[in-house]
Amino acid sequence: MENGPASQQDVRRQNLALVLGTVRAHSPLSRADVAARVGLTRPAVSSLVDELIERGALTEAPATASGRVGRPGRALALNDHGPAGLGLEIGATHLGACVVDLRGEPRLWRRVEQVNADRPAGQVLAEAAALSAEVETEATALGLYVKGRILAVPGVVPNAPGGLVERVPNLGWHGVRLADHWPDPDTLPEPENEANLGALAEYWNAGQPAETVVHVSAETGIGAALIIDGRLFRGARGFAGELGHIPVQPDGPGCACGARGCLEQFAGKAAVLRQAGLAQHDLAQAGDPVALLAERAGAGHAPTLRALDHAGRALGLALASAVELIDPDSLVLGGAYTELADWLLPSVRAELAARVTVRPWTPQALRPSALGRRGPLLGAAQTTVRRIMADPTLLPAD
Template identity: 80%
Template sequence: MRRQNLAVVLGAVRVHSPLSRADVAGHVGLTRAAVSSLVDELIGRGALTEAPATASGRVGRPGRALAVSEQGPAGLGLEIGVTHLGACVVDLRGEPRVRRRVERANAGRPAGRVLAEVAALAAEAEAEAAALGLRVEGRVLAVPGVVPNGPGGLVERAPNLGWHGVRLADHWPDPDTVPEPENEANLGALAECWSAEPAVETLVHVSAGAGIGAALVIDGRLFRGARGFAGELGHVPIQPDGVECACGARGCLEQYAGEAAVLREAALAPHGGAAGASPAPAGDPIVLLAERAAAGHPPTLAALDRAGRALGLALASAVELIDPDGLVLGGAYAELADWLLPSVRAELAARVTVRPWAPEALRPSALGRRGPLLGAALTTVRRIMTDPTLLPAG
C-alpha cells in the first residue's frame, strides 16, 4: 500500500506541480500527515525537491512548492540502428538532458564490435549526465530485431544487422551496466503512448527504417505475444505469390512498403545497384524521398502511393482483428506521412467495413524516428514512477 501511495503522490506532483504538501493531499485524497511522510520519503530517494516557502495568496502558512527532481534519478536509452548508434538520458520529469548520435554502417558488422561501441557511447552519456547531477538508474537498448520474452538479454534475430542469437552480456565490457534489449518498434509505440495527450489506450504503431516493425498497445500495455515475437507486420504477406523476401517467404509487406522498395520504385538505388535506377545522392534517403515528393517528382510520388496502398492493406487486417483506438505511423513513415496518408486512408476506407472507423484515427507520430531511443530512456522513468521504492532510500 505504501508503494502505491508513493507512486500516487509522485504522479500528482509530476502532473500538477508546483504543489504544496497540502495541495497534494487535496489531489490524492490522503491526510496531510500521510502525505507529509510520503513526501519526505520521496525527497530522501531523490525523486522530489521542495523549494523554500512562498506565499500562495491563501489564508494560512505559506506553502513550500514540490516538484519532480531535475537531478538525481534518470533513465538511459541506447539505440542500435542500421546506420547509426544513439544514446539519450532522460530525467524523472521526462526531459531529455543528454543526447548523442554516431553515424555507423552497422549491417553485417560483428555484434561484439557494435556492442563495444554502444557501451563506449553509453559511458560517455552517463559521464555527461553525472556532470549535470543525474544518476542513471536503468539502461534499455532499442534494437531492430526480435527480443524474446523473459530474462537473459537475448536478441533472437536482427536480420537487417545480420544478428542471430546475440546475448548482450557476452559482449558488454562491464557486467554491471548491461542494458535490457527491447524491439525498437515496441519502444517507439510506448514513447508514443506516454507522450500523447490525451493518452491512447489501444493502438497499433507501425514504423519503418531498413525494415518495417509494428507494436500493439492494448489497454495501455505492450502486447508482446506468447514468446515476444508480436508485431512482425513487415513479414505479413499482402501478395501470397509476390516478390521473394529475405526472410524466405513471398509477398511480404516489406517488399512493397519498406525503405529499399520505395527507393527502388522511385528510381533511386539505395546502394547504386538497381537496374535502371540512378544512384541516390549521399545523405539520408528518407529526407531525399521527402524532398523529391515535395518537388512533385513523379516516380517518387508513385512509389509512395504504392507503398501507402500496401501498408493500408496490411493495416486493415490489424484494425479488423484488434479494434484499436488509433493507428500511428512512426519512424520514417512519420516523415513521409503527407504522401502516404491519402493512399493508406483510401485502403482502410475500402476494407474496414464491419466496424466504425474514422480517417483521423490514423495519424503520424510527432516523435518520428526519435521514438525508439526516447522510449528506451523513458522505460526506466516509467518504472520508477510506478514504483518509487526502486530508488535507493536516502
C-alpha cells in the same frame, strides 16, 4: 499474519507513487496541497514526502508566502538533479543515446551515423557500450545519475530474462545475448523491440486518447506495436508486431527473413528507394535517404510519387488485416513513415476504405506520429522513469 508486512509495504509503495505522481502532474505544490489532492492525512503525506526526498525523487524549496492564512508553504517539485533513464538505440545505419530526467524530459540526445548491418554483433555492441558510457559521464556532469538502461533494437526480443535478442534480420543477428558482448556488466541494458518503444513513447507523450492502437513504423525494416486497452501487447513469447513480415504477395520477392512477398519488400525503405529509381550516388550525396525521398516527392518527381503510392497500397493491405483482427481506435504511422505521410496516407486510406468493410472505420483514425523517428529512443529512456514513478522504492534511500 505472514501477509501483513508485505501488504503494508505494498500500500506504502502505492502511496509513494501517488504522491510522486501528483507532484509531477501539478507541481509546485506544498505538502498541504498534496494532502488535499490525494486524500491522505497531512502527517501521512509528510512522511511520504520525506522518504521521496531521501530517495532523491523530490526537492523542497525554502518556505515562501502563499497569501493564505497559516505558515508559508514549501514548494515540492521533481528533482532535476537526480535519477534518470538512459535510452540506447541500434539501427541499421545509426547508434543513438538519450538521457531523460524524472519529468521524462530529454537532457542529452546523441545520434551517430554509421553502418551496422552485417557487422559482428559484438563489435556493434561494443561501440554502443562506448557511446553509453560517454553519455552517462555527461549525465553525471549535469547532476543526474542513471538508474536504468533500455536498448531499442529493430528485431525480436522474447519474453524471457537474460537479455536475449532472438532475431534482427536487417542487422544479420540471430540469438545474440547482450551479456556475452557488453564490456561492463554493471551497465548492461535491457533490450526491447524498437517498434514497441516507439508506440509507448507516442502513447505516453503525444496526448493519444485512444486506448487500442496499432503503431507501425519504418526504418530499414517495418515494425508494428499493439497498445490494447492502454497496455503494450507483446504476445505469448514477445514476438507480436512483426507486420513487416506479413505476406502481401505470396509469390513476391524473397525477404531477409527467409520468406517471400513480405510487406518490407514493397513498403520498406530499401524497396521504396529502389522503386523510386534513386541511384547509390544520389543516396551517398543525400546523407538521409528519407529526406531525399520527401524532397523529390515534394518536387513532383514522378518515379518517387509512384513508389510511395505503391508502398502505401501495400501498407494499407497489411493494415486492413490488422484492423479487422484487432479493431483498434486508431492507426499511427511512425518512424520514417512520419516524414513521408503526405504521400503515403492517401493510398493507405484508399486501401483501408476498400477492404475494411465489416466494422466502422473513418479516415481520420489513421494519422502520422507526433514523434517520428525520435520515438523509439525516447521511449527507451522514458521506460525507466515510468517504472520509478510506478514504484519509487526502486530508488535507493540515503
